[in-house]
Amino acid sequence: MKAGVIGAGAWGTALAQLMAADGRDVALWALEPEVVDAVNGRRENPLYLPCIALAPTIRATGAMTDLSDCDLLLVVSPAQHLRAVVAQAPAGLPLVLCSKGIEAGTGLLMSQVAQDAQPSSPIAVLSGPTFAHEVAKGLPTAITLACEDRDLGQRLAARIARPSFRPYLSDDVIGAEIGGAVKNVLAIACGVAEGAGLGLNARAALISRGFAEMTRFGLARGARAETLGGLSGLGDLVLTCSSTNSRNFSLGKGLGEGQSAADLLANRRTVAEGAHTAPVLRDAARAAGVEMPVVEAVCALLADAAPLGQVIDALLARPLRPE
Ligand SMILES: NC(=O)C1=CN([C@@H]2O[C@H](COP(=O)(O)OP(=O)(O)OC[C@H]3O[C@@H](n4cnc5c(N)ncnc54)[C@H](O)[C@@H]3O)[C@@H](O)[C@H]2O)C=CC1
Ligand SMILES: O=C(CO)COP(=O)(O)O
Numbered sequence: 131m132k133a134g135v136i137g138a139g140a141w142g143t144a145l146a147q148l149m150a151a152d153g154r155d156v157a158l159w160a161l162e163p164e165v166v167d168a169v170n171g172r173r174e175n176p177l178y179l180p181c182i183a184l185a186p187t188i189r190a191t192g193a194m195t196d197l198s199d200c201d202l203l204l205v206v207s208p209a210q211h212l213r214a215v216v217a218q219a220p221a222g223l224p225l226v227l228c229s230k231g232i233e234a235g236t237g238l239l240m241s242q243v244a245q246d247a248q249p250s251s252p253i254a255v256l257s258g259p260t261f262a263h264e265v266a267k268g269l270p271t272a273i274t275l276a277c278e279d280r281d282l283g284q285r286l287a288a289r290i291a292r293p294s295f296r297p298y299l300s301d302d303v304i305g306a307e308i309g310g311a312v313k314n315v316l317a318i319a320c321g322v323a324e325g326a327g328l329g330l331n332a333r334a335a336l337i338s339r340g341f342a343e344m345t346r347f348g349l350a351r352g353a354r355a356e357t358l359g360g361l362s363g364l365g366d367l368v369l370t371c372s373s374t375n376s377r378n379f380s381l382g383k384g385l386g387e388g389q390s391a392a393d394l395l396a397n398r399r400t401v402a403e404g405a406h407t408a409p410v411l412r413d414a415a416r417a418a419g420v421e422m423p424v425v426e427a428v429c430a431l432l433a434d435a436a437p438l439g440q441v442i443d444a445l446l447a448r449p450l451r452p453e
Pocket of ligand 2: 230258259260261262314366369370375376377378379401402403
């Protein structure tokens, strides 16, 4: 059976390459016709994953019907487009959701959106510290695969695992999703600290206190603490909070250097999910009575609502409290 991948950005293309590593066929659905042509013609995706020679068994397509004979579908669109692409996908196939975010307007996690859009399709979530270009090069990577149905989870883990790509199985779908969505917002905060020259102590403080925010929010939504402390939570938080390879970290760095959010977000081709998730997460946290001061600060900067110095001072001047 062939694997299907929906979305040919950096991560979808890297996952197609991963799935093709056992020599089996992969169908890769791409939005852009020029990506379909480049993958099929030149075995590359210069738009989203340059400098990687793609496997010959990857066949790109613009027609979702070409994925109907797959045994699983990896869904890798930006979070805000997941509903639309899942609605077009062939029904009834296991959907492995690889997007990280919360849907604007509904506040739903990706598993809830997919359930709405394709009620007959079983769902799993694949999330963890996984820069696309490293996975595409075959570098060692570990990731959480969360699925409420343990048997299906085990079958999917075996199908996705490769010698240098280790999925760790969990049944905490919500926990895996919340970790991936929240860490993107916190990566923006760490990028701000880098851009503003606040130092490495500040970064470590943001990672730790940001993790406390992720944990408070996750527990309020029914996530398990060990999931939040695992690959899809703390693991991904540490990765994206420490490298300009992260689009979210880079966006924050620009904010910290004094560029406006509007300028940084205008006309970008690649997705910085944290910018979309931040206001939805803030509203959900407020509604649940969960304090998320770092997330609130990121929202203020993204909305150009306050000068950087004022946002930093306000965070530092919060009342002292126990850890
Ligand atoms: N790049 C990475 O290293 C990783 C990314 N992810 C997640 O994967 C998801 C996709 O990210 P990337 O592959 O990095 O994307 P990307 O930033 O490389 O590319 C943008 C993607 O958005 C798609 N797109 C734009 N407009 C669209 C529309 N109207 N409908 C459907 N698709 C549209 C483009 O076709 C392209 O696939 C995100 O949720 C991201 O957080 C997860 C793990 C690693
Ligand atoms: O999710 C990622 C790595 O796990 C990629 O992070 P960015 O979207 O910030 O580049």
